[in-house]
Amino acid sequence: MNFVLAAGGTGGHMVPAHALAAELKARGHGVLVITDERGAKIPGLFDKVPVHVLPAGRLGRNPIALMKAARAVLAGRWEAKTIYREHRPDAVVGFGGYPAFPALLAASSMRIPTLLHEQNAVLGRVNRALAGKAAAIATAFSQIDRLKPRYRDKVVLVGNPVRTEIVKIGEMPFPPFDDTAPLKILVTGGSQGATILGKVVPSGLGMLDPSLRHRLQVVQQCRADDIEEIRARYAELGIPAELMTYILDMPQKLADAHLVIGRSGASTVAELTAAGRPAILIPFGAATDDHQTANARDMVRAGGARAIPQDEFTPETLAKQIEMVASDPNALANAAARSLSVGRPNAASDLADLVERVGGGYAPLMVGPALTPRKAAAYAGPGVPA
The missing domain is CATH 3.40.50.2000 (Glycogen Phosphorylase B;)
Known part of the structure; x- marks a missing residue:
């Protein structure tokens, strides 16, 4: 046909x-x-x-x-x-x-x-x-x-x-994580990046307990206008970060990640749940009919994500949420399984x-x-x- x-x-x-x-x-x-x-x-x-x-x-x-x-x-x-x-x-x-x-x-x-x-x-x-x-x-x-x-x-x-490459991630074991392993965080804000993520995420990661902050490995998508400022901020905090304006190898970056921080666009939620990756989601406040808040609903209910309203998204709030999910080595793997449970x-x-x-x-x-x-x-x- x-x-x-x-x-x-x-x-x-x-x-x-x-x-x-x-x-x-x-x-x-x-x-x-x-x-x-x-x-x-x-x-x-x-x-x-x-x-x-x-x-x-x-x-x-x-x-x-x-x-x-x-x-x-x-x-x-x-x-x-x-x-x-x-x-x-x-x-x-x-x-x-x-x-x-x-x-x-x-x-x-x-x-x-x-x-x-x-x-x-x-x-x-x-x-x-x-x-x-x-x-x-x-x-x-x-x-x-x-x-x-x-x-x-x-x-x-x-x-x-x-994409089939994303589906294959969900068929593989979750990356090992314990009290000494690096914590790999992927930050993505849509195809053009998100200014608010560039402002809040580096500062929030900088507030983490030193025992956790020193184990961070960050991959972050940034707006072109913001990338040098964000690079300087990570260097100031001593946090290794790979920055880019467009993530061409998203399947590989997602496969490596223990935790994703980003918006809750439909494709993002679909990829996270198909791959089985836990997330901290910040729904875009100006989205038509507030659909990004609704998109996060199933994933949050299952325990695969935590949602932070945009007007409450501060460095302090982000640091608190990361420490809650990363304090127990089994918590991330459990959240990953819950994310995968609502994937299609x-x-x-x-x-x-x-x-x-x-x-x-x-x-x-x-x-x-x-x-x-x-x-x-x-x-x-x-x-x-x-």
Whole structure:
């Protein structure tokens, strides 16, 4: 079968779409991706998968901005319909974000079945607007806020797809930790880093008891504007730290870590629970509908994470939380197991199963000209029969 994946241009939307694309291609299906310019530029995603950039306005309350957004959505819808006439997808999968909106509208108007995947524990605005037309709503968390009761019978809990390299970490033993071993901490604040982590974390680590502070090994993602200041602060504290603006080898850094400090974005929580890594989470206070607080809910309840509200995130609070979890050599391993207990490492496979079921119930409409062999081969990808 052929599928179109439509996703907003942030890593939170694009990474699970990438994981699903890889799974579908491994099963012999054709995959095409629709996103915006930001999503098309994210490195390392969608190898040998065609990517189309569509115009998509961000809807708001300003009348002028709303008119511009509406024109962009209509233009994107028209372009998406042109793509569908040529490629004839069996289903279109939306991962949220405004760039997915015109692609899903076009699919519904052409009676192509749609499936929504919600990465967060709060249903996003685009998915809320399109839930009524969707054949199914795949969710990443057991409890989803802002979902209308009449749509609950469409919900299928599959989890949030993550890379296979992350899943393999959860299959390996937790790194050894005792009273003398180094304490390896990974600090990540999203694809662009987080200023508040750069300000609070070094000072918090500096407040730890010397017996623990002298065993620290830190890997931290930083904003480019902050990295030299943070480097100087760690040098002043005598704490060895590897700093970078983008973590290319995230699977290896995560595998090495005993404890992760970071935001509770959907992809972060999915990777932590699939890998089985304990965390101290600081939900982003300005996130839409406070969805990052909701994302942390299952992991905190299981005992795999501690959540600190952003307005309470101080060096003193952080130091106290680290000492509580690192004082007992068995506590970190226990928290790791609890984190792993709420993970869904088979999310990509389970989502692909659902996508196949939705696509399999639809006989493609004969819209537009038939595919030429050259176009069919390009769409299906190398080694995949058109």
